[in-house]
Amino acid sequence: MSAGRFAPSPSGDLHIGNLRTALLAWLCARRTGRDFVIRVEDLDRVREGAETRQLADLAAIGLDWDGPVVRQSERARFYDAALASLAGRGLVFECFCTRREILEAPSAPHAPPGSYPGTCRDLTEAEREARRQDRPAALRLRSDVATFTVQDALHGTYEGVVDDFVLRRGDGAVAYNLAVVVDDAQQGIDQVVRGDDLLSSAPRQAYLASLLGSTPPSYVHVPLALNTEGKRLAKRDGAVTLAELGPQTFGLIVASLGMHGSSPRELLETFEIEQIPRDPWIFVPPA
Ligand SMILES: [Zn+2]
Numbered sequence: 001m002s003a004g005r006f007a008p009s010p011s012g013d014l015h016i017g018n019l020r021t022a023l024l025a026w027l028c029a030r031r032t033g034r035d036f037v038i039r040v041e042d043l044d045r046v047r048e049g050a051e052t053r054q055l056a057d058l059a060a061i062g063l064d065w066d067g068p069v070v071r072q073s074e075r076a077r078f079y080d081a082a083l084a085s086l087a088g089r090g091l092v093f094e095c096f097c098t099r100r101e102i103l104e105a106p107s108a109p110h111a112p113p114g115s116y117p118g119t120c121r122d123l124t125e126a127e128r129e130a131r132r133q134d135r136p137a138a139l140r141l142r143s144d145v146a147t148f149t150v151q152d153a154l155h156g157t158y159e160g161v162v163d164d165f166v167l168r169r170g171d172g173a174v175a176y177n178l179a180v181v182v183d184d185a186q187q188g189i190d191q192v193v194r195g196d197d198l199l200s201s202a203p204r205q206a207y208l209a210s211l212l213g214s215t216p217p218s219y220v221h222v223p224l225a226l227n228t229e230g231k232r233l234a235k236r237d238g239a240v241t242l243a244e245l246g247p248q249t250f251g252l253i254v255a256s257l258g259m260h261g262s263s264p265r266e267l268l269e270t271f272e273i274e275q276i277p278r279d280p281w282i283f284v285p286p287a
Helices: 016-031 050-060 076-088 099-104 125-132 176-186 196-211 248-256 264-268
Strands: 003-006 035-040 092-095 138-141 147-152 156-161 166-168 191-195 218-222
Touching: 003 016, 003 191, 016 035, 016 050, 016 191, 016 218, 016 248, 016 264, 035 050, 076 092, 076 138, 076 166, 076 176, 092 125, 147 196, 147 218, 156 196, 166 176, 176 196, 191 196, 196 218
Parallel strands: 003 035, 191 218
Antiparallel strands: 092 138, 138 166, 147 156
């Protein structure tokens, strides 16, 4: 199977920027003859009823999807299996650092702020045993690269940092980067269309995919919707959801893409991935 996807977190209603990204993901998948699947990323930040409303909103703007909706909360066994596979190859280590310790540790030259300085990478078993008394360990990937390169339809060749990133948090929750990679591989997702705030995490995910024996997907990181102050659009920016904007929502999205059409199917007739606007969409809520 060959598929694209939209993967919302059910933390609240989708805003018009989320719906725009969903429409672009649908167009990219359908334009290239792929299936389109919905995956609910509900490992944390779940709000009661949000998933139902999100799916209804996607259907309301004319999007359809293939197969059942997949929920990450139901897939722990697959994440555990991937972790076990990596651990069996010596690619996982326990980390006892707090966020503060990581920020304050001297880091490698040119490493971006917050990247893991390697503190726990080479602890002895005795040291680990001692530190386990303090706090539960997170599990990190023992990365043997410093950077990794991905291909993006809008950003071209993109090289980004790969540090020893977290695979499972200290509280036992699977990390986003691991879940996404396992799910994409297993769902046959070979095209990832999402907001460009996630571009910098694509190299980590593509590297992890390669370690797990899958081919990294092709990427299309699309510009986000911003508010009039240039910040990422959010619920507090006024009328931004389908419930608030009503039937004009689809037309506003289509206009923002410089396209014409009254349904996703109609847009599909002329849509080309290369024509996706490269600049953020400044959204001004209608008065
Ligand atoms: Zn550590």
